[in-house]
Amino acid sequence: MSSTHYADRNGCALHGVIKVLDAIQGVVPIVHANAGCSLNGRFSANTLNGAIGRYFRSPLEQGATTLFDKHVVFGGTARLREQIKNSVKVLQGDLYVVATGCVPEIIGDDLPAMIKEAREQRFPVLGITSPGFKGNAYAGYAASLKALLVGIDDLFPKEASERTGKRVNLLGLVPEQDPFWEGDLLELEQILASVGLQSNRLLGQGQDVRSWKQARHADLSLVLSPWGHEAADYLESQHQVPILDLGWLPVGSRDAGQLLEQLARRLELNEQQLDTAKRQLDGHQRYYLQKAATTWLSQDLQKRSVIVAPSATAVGLARFLAGTLGHPLPVVVITDDPDESRRDALQHAIHEQSPSSQVWFSSSQQQIAELLRNAVPEFIFASHLEQPTASALHVPLLEIATPVRQSLILQRNYAGVQGALSLVEDFSAAVLQANQAAARTPIATTGVNTQLLASKIWQERRGRGSSNRSSTEPDSPAALSPIAS
């Protein structure tokens, strides 16, 4: 397999940083880069979700230095100084965070000096060095979490704890790169609340600079993907906040219950409350899966499935689909390029519920296409980039990973029991729609094998690049064919 990457799905470090900053109320990002870098970050993930902009900023309302040729030649620090000073005047905020792209890094702009200067004028400003060539958006998320925690310690060292009960930091779900991040965090908050725990989601609606100041006073950091470690490690080493390393998203009552057990053990929770909460999760899920059962069995919704997703989603979905629904999962592909040292644990977590699954680590569209073809699936849980392969295989696909193009995701989620039931609903809808479409095809009446026909059309489409193309192909818009003849 080659190392060429078609249609890169993971973006760059700067994109990850911007997505984090966008998700905190009162934080004003100042992008220090050439024009276009922050806009590109909006395009890299789900272009529908977030197009309206959280905290009332549309994609083009991000403050940015938009460096031009003069700055590239003579340096961009003066421009940054000016932008910081004026950002404080134009944009309301509690914390201003400079995120730098590739260009300032290459031309050697002195970010720390500019931050120091702004702080001397009592502006609450932090800097994050995040050139795109230093990693993907997940790595940018990890780096920005740590940089924010370090910076906030520095800016607000004496912030007292506002804690009343036991509190848990939720780390590892990456805004937009994990399309369901916001709903997943809310769902986890509900689950933790069922045993009397408060959550510090840190990102999403209602999460502000205060939430970040409180992170160091938490009783535990719950790590939900390989990308939450850096922040958790910092909080542990600097502020003695212990870590519970789950490493993936709990989907369904079994994993949600297991999570509660682990939390109870670590935080010495009330046994009876734990039992009640677990029973409720289980009872809720059983009630609704029984409600689904007639359709499930009559439509035969047990499908040989493959999953293509970043770590947290891939492992969480695999464990629920195989362990609770009994889907055979020949292949699971993990797409966020986690560090080698984290891969065994992810693989192990999948194999606990689905021992025969092959687990692959790849973000390459064409490698993944090959893995999907070889797996001969009946259903694909993946991103929009796998849609062409799904169509070629005549298999329905549910978009559960970035980029998502077929739905607008607000707070829909797949975590916990509510999320698991949403997953069942979305999956069933995709299968039932595909079944209906198949039933509408003229197979029965004309005897034409439409699957073969569709496959032929698809091959013609793929063959567009070859020299014997004609302008009457099925997908060539009439608009663009010459009118001359």
Next chain:
Amino acid sequence: MVNIRQRTAPQREKRLGPLSAWYGSISSLLREASEGELVQRIRTFAQETPSDLILGLELLATLRGVAIVVHGPAGCAAGLHQSQNPDLHWAVTRINERDSILGGDTKLRATIRQLYADHQPDAILIVSSPVVIINNDDIDSVVEELREELGIPLIPVFTDGFRSKVAATGYDVVSHALLKELLAHPATTPTTAPPSAQSSNPHVTLLSVQESGAAIASLQALLAELDIASQPFPRYFDLHDGERITSARLSVTLDGGTADYAGQILQEQLGQPYLNPPAPIGIAATRQWLTAIAEPLGRQAAAAALIQQQEQQLASALQAATQVRGRKVFIHLAAGPALSLWHLAQEIGLEVVGIKVPFLDNSQIPALHEIARSQENLPILVGHGQAFEEIALLKSARPDLYISHGIDALPAARLGIATLPLDQLNILGFAGVSTLLQHIERRLNHAHLQRFLAEGENEPYSHGWLKKSAYWYIKQEVR
């Protein structure tokens, strides 16, 4: 003037002297223009704005039969996820920190070879990013070497993300790259049969950089009624149509000038007449546009008959549109379409209370004079993005309706103003007039979501800023 032998297109600043930051009345703008050239400004506070790379990629993604390699860090290519072209194959070299120091040409070579092996495109476009331009990666020698090996056109597109303050320079860079290939290597460009063999009708090139396929099709249909064949360029260009472009009778813009660059080159290099009539939005502008094309092709009589028939059909629709008469609109579009839309607003009976354009250059001065004759105090705001400047203007102008692309409409929607996003609509030609009429009426009467958004605290801007002039952070550059 432009020189096709150059590596890439010049900055728009050098070619057209555009403004990308300005605010004031149309008459004060014209006063400045009459005193000499418009002087480019800078902003000391700025919001995100697209780059030549973003607009260049958006345009390239509409091409047929080609593959794209973006040579840069992974994030630079992300805009291509927006593409609706199901046949587009694209890759990014994903250069890392090491490559950014030592050069990424090995990765570039491997990526081009792999794309060719997997998909055999008609051509591969190699698009450069800020990092490889600053580091001076030798794209030309990779292209030269592999062009011979693979036997297909490899076309370097030298976008850089920082050279120009006007993102539309990206359109010029793409046009330059494609025409350089067409003019320098006609023999290796794959061609379909020359159009003369298929038909005796004249064919023309529709210069387009941002119109939708449906909008172009509607104009093609209009021209077809005059027995004029047409093909778009560079948008939706198919490399097989190269000869149609070079042998066209003339080229004409659809947007009043943003797509001018290719027309200038075709005129200079091949002597093809280049026309830049007003963007065909509204009755008068469409009439002017059609007439401008029909005249040199000897189709005046047919055009006049077609125009008369279409105008008669529209007359009753315009008369019936009493509901919208007198309502206030704010227009936020590229200069060509925005100025044509101002005239359409007069035809409908709407009052234009402000115009915002991403940039403006000397070529639009005559059209601005025409507007100033009847509305000399019309506020003009120049900026790509930069909504912070627009908010105060919207608050004082209080338009009933905001006409723009969807991505630009949120600030207005937050203020509770009815918005008409044009992304999914075709507003060009005579058909566009009735489409606009219907939608203006509908949006004016159904701004419920906007009103809901406007209730409650929702502005990211400080109170201090909202009291200041929109001009506050626009400065003349100290040289």
